[in-house]
Amino acid sequence: MIDILRLLLDFVALYSIYLILSVSLNLEYGYTGIPNFGKVLFFAGGAFVVGAVTARMLAPLAGVSLADYKLRNVVVSSQVTSFLSSNPLLSMGVLFSMLVLGALVGAILGWIASYPAIRLREDYLGMTLVVAGEIMRRIALNYDPLICGTLGVAVPSPYSFLRGITLDVFRTGFMFGVAMLVWYLAERLAHSPFGRLLRAVRDNELAAEALGKDVVKVRAIALVVGSGMAGLAGALYAFYTGVVHPNDCVPIRTFVVWVMVIIGGAGNNTGAALGSLIYLGVEKIIAIAKYYVHGIPFEINYVSYIALGIALILLLMFKPEGLVPERPPQIRSRSEAGES
Amino acid sequence: MLPVEVIIDAITFSNLLALLALGLTLTYLTLKVPNFAHGDLVAAGVYVAFSLHKLCGIHPYLAIPVAFLVCGAISLASYLLVYRPLWRRGAGIVTLMIASIAVEIVLRSGLHIYADVLSSHLKTFTRGFSFAWLDWSVEMYGRTLTFVVIASTCTLMAVTISLYLFLSKTRFGTAMRAAIENPSLASSLGINVDLVYAVSWFLAGALAGVAGVFLPFRMPSDPEVGWEMLLRTFTASILGGLESLMGAILGGLLTGFAEVLGIYVLSKPPVSLSTAYRPAISCALFIMVLLVAPGGITSLDWRRVLRWRRK
Amino acid sequence: MVVLRVKDLVAGYGNLRVLFGANLEVRRREIVAIVGPNGSGKSTLLKAIAGLATVFSGRILFDGVDMTAVKPHERARMGLAYLPQTDNVFSRLTVRENLILAGYTIPKDEFEERLEEALEFLPRVRAVLHRKVWALSGGERQMVAIAMAVIRKPRLVMLDEPSASLAPKVAAQIFDKIVELRDELGLGVVLVEQNARKALEISDRALLLVAGRPVFWGPSRKLREREDLVEVYLGVA
Secondary structure, three states, rough: HHHHHHHHHHHHHHHHHHHHHHHHHHHHHHHHHOOOOHHHHHHHHHHHHHHHHHHHHHHHHHHOOOOOOOOOOOOOHHHHHHHHHOOHHHHHHOOOOOOHHHHHHHHHHHHHHHHHHHHOOOOHHHHHHHHHHHHHHHHHHHHHHOOOOHEEOOOOOOOOOOOHHHOOOOOOOOHHHHHHHHHHHHHHHOOOHHHHHHHHHOOOOHHHOOOOOOHHHHHHHHHHHHEEEEEEEHHHHHHHHHHHHHHOOOHHHHHHHHHHHHHHHOOHHHHHHHHHHHHHHHHHHHHHHHOOOOOOOOOOHHHHHHHHHHHHHHHHHHHHOOOOOOOOOOOOHHHHHHOO | OOHHHHHHHHHHHHHHHHHHHHHHHHHHHHHOOOOOHHHHHEEEEEEEEHHHHHOOOOOOOOOHHHHHHHHHHHHHHHHHHHHHHHOHHHHHHHHHHHHHHHHHHHHHHHHHHHHHHHHHHOOOOOOOOOOHHHEEEEEEOOOOEHHHHHHHHHHHHHHHHHHHHHHHHHHHHHHHHHHOOOOOOHHHOOHHHHHHHHHHHHHHHHHHHHHHHHHHHHEEOOOOOOHHHHHHHHHHHHHHHHOOOHHHHHHHHHHOOOOOHEEEEEEOOOOOOOOOHHHHHHHHHHHHHHHOOOOOHHHHHHHHHHHHHHH | EEEEEEEEEEOOOEEEEEEEEEEEEEOEEEEEEEEEEOOOHHHHHHHHHHHOOOOEEEEEOOOEEOOOOOOOHHHHHHEEEEEOOOOOOOOEEEEEEEHHHHHOOOOOOHHHHHHHHHHHHOOOHHHHOOOEEOOOOHHHHHHHHHHHHHHHOOOOEEOOOOOOOOOOHHHHHHHHHHHHHHOOOOOEEEOOOOOHHHHHHHHHHHEEEEEOEEEEEEEHHHHHHHHHOOOOHHOOO
C-alpha cells in the first residue's frame, strides 16, 4: 500500500517538474515563437547552483568541515541534512531562498541567451542553444569546484525535519503546489494584455513593430521569464533527487520537454499540462513493463526513446497542433472588443 | 616543433570533419534545415565497419564502399520518410529541426540497441573499441605515420575532386547547383528538384559513413560518438559558410586543426588545460564565428577581394 | 493566330483578390502591353497566366487549350515562357550553364542547334558566354534571361518589367530585342511595363489596369491618344 503511494507521489513530483518546464517552453515557443532548443541549459543552471551552493553554504553553520569537498561531499551533505532536520524553520528558509536563487540563475542565463536568441535566425539559434548546453555540461564535468566534476554532488535535504511517508507527501505536495502556482501565473500572463502582445509578436513581427511595440524587449522578457521557470524547476529537481550531476544537462531533456509541448499542443498551458502527463505516464508504464520483461539483451530505455522519436515524427506529420489546439482569442462581449 | 602524433591526429580529424561538414552543408542547402541527425550517420558508419570486421573478418578500409551505401541509404530514407513529407505539408524550419532531433534520437537509440545485441551475440565489447591496432605503419620523410592519415587524406581529395567534376562538368551536376540556388526557376525549366534533393541526402549520408570508417582509427568509438561529432560539424559548416560546399571542406579542415592543435597548445603550461576540454574548443569557435562572421569565411572573402580590386 | 486568350480573369494570392475581371488577347507576331499604376495587378495577371497565382474565376486559353488544370512547368513545356522581374537567371552559374539548363528538356542533338540560333539572335550573350551571371550588368542579365526563353522556342513570351532598374540606354536595347522577338521570331509577346510611354510605343495593343480592373483595352495607338487616361494613370512617363 505504501509502495503504491510512493509510486504515485514520485510520479506527481516528477510531473510537477516537467509541468513547470513545459509551461516555460510553451511561454517561449507557444506564445512568443522562440524555439528554445536549449531548455536543459536553464534547467541545469538552477540545479547546478543548488548543488554548488547549498551544502557549502550550510556546512559552516552546521559545524561541518568542507575539507576535501569533492570526495567527501556525500558525507558533508548527510551531515548538513541531519543538522537541518532539527531546524524546520531554517530548512524552509533554505528551501525558499535556494528556489529563488535557482530561478534567478535561470533568469540571468535566459537574459544572456536573449542576445543571440533574438538576433539569430531559427536554424542558427537551434544550433547555438544546443552548443551552449554542451559547453555548460563540459565545464560542469571538468571544473571540479562547480559540482565536483564527474562525481556529481549530493544535495542536503530541506525536508528532513519530517520523516517517512509524511516527508514524501509533504515534499510532493510542496512541489506540486509550486507547479500549480507557476501554471496559474502562466495562465494569467497568457490572458493578459502582455500575453496578447506575445502572440502578436509571434504571428506578425512586422505589424507589431509598426504598432510601436519593442519586439526585441518583448522576446527578451518572455525568454527571461521562461528561463527563470526552468531554473526553478531545476532547483526543485535538485532538492528532490538529492544529487546533481553534470549529465543532468543532457540534450535529451530538452527534447523530452519539446515532445510534451507538441503532444499537448503548443500555444496553450492546458496542452502543456496534458502533454507532460501523457509523456510521463507512458514512460512510467514502460519502466514498469521493464520489470516484467526478461531476456532482452538490451536496455528497454532505448526502445522507449525510439518509440518516442517515431511518435513525435508522426505527430508532427499528422497532428502538429497537438491534442489541445490553440484557440484563437474569442471576443466575448462588446466591452472586451472595445477594450482591445 | 609539433610532435608527429599531433599532426597526424590533426590531419585525420580535419579530414573527417571536412567530409562531415560537406554532408551537413549539402543537406542544409536543400531544405534549409540543420540536420541534427547527421552525426549519427557517422556512428552508423563506425558500426558498419566494426560489424563487417567482427562478423566477416573484413578489414575496415575495405568496408568503405559498404559504409558508403548503407549510410547513404539511411540518410535517404530519413529524407523520404520524414523530411520530405513534412516539407510538403508546409512544415517550417522549427518543425523540421524538431523532426531531425527526433530522427537523431531514433538513430542513436537504434545504434545502442544494435551495439548491445551485437555484444551479447559476439560475447565481446562493442563500445570503446578502436581500429588503431589494425592500421599499418608507413615510413615517410624519416617519420613513422599510421596509414589512416594517408587513407583519409586521399579519400578527401578524391571526394573533393569528383564532387567538383560532377557538379561543374555533368548536366545533372549543373542541374543540382541550379536547383539548390533557385528551386522554383529550376523546376519551371523541367529539372526534377526532388531527385536533386534525394541525391544530396544520399551523398551526405554516404560521406558521413565513409568518415565513420576512419574514425575508430584515431578515437575510441561508441554510439554516442555521433553526437560528439555533430557539434564540431556545426562549427565546421558555419565556419565555412552554411551555403558553400567548398567552404564546408575548408571549414572542416580549419576546425579540425584548431581543435587538435589548440588543445595541444593549451594543455601545456602555462594554461595546462585538461584535455577533456577538447570539444569545448569547437564550441568556443562556434560562438566566435557567430559573433564575428556569421556568414562564415566564404562570406568574408568577397569584401577583401573587392578592396583589392579597387586598389 | 490567337496564342493567348484571357477571359474575365479574377485572380490573386491565397484568399486575397487582386485582379477583378481582366480580358486579354495576344496573337502571333504581336506585342501586347499591360500598363497601369503600381499595385494595379499587372504582375498578378502574368503570374496567373504562368500558373503561379490563384485563379478564382475566369479562363485562360493558350492555343485554344484551357490552362486551369495545367501545372506551371507543363505550361512552360507547352510553349509559354515567363520571365519574372527578379530571379529569372541563376546568378552563381555561367551564362552557358544557364542556357544548358534552359534547354534541359530539349533533346541533346537539337540543343547545340538551338543554342546557336539563340546566340545568333542575341550576340551580346555570345560575348559573355563563359562568365558567371552575377558578374554581368543588368542589361546583359536580361539578355541572358531572354536567351533562356528563346532557346525553348516558345510561342508566347511574357516579360515582367524587363527594363526595371536598367539605365535608359540599356533599357532601349532590351526594348529593341523585344521588338525583334515579334518581328524576327514571330512570337507573341506580353509586356508588363512601368515605362508606359515606351511600352505603348512598341506594342500593338494595350491593356490599362487600374486597381485590378481593366480601364482600357485596344490598340496602343488609341490609348496614347487618350490624354485623359494617360495623364491620370500613366504619369509623365
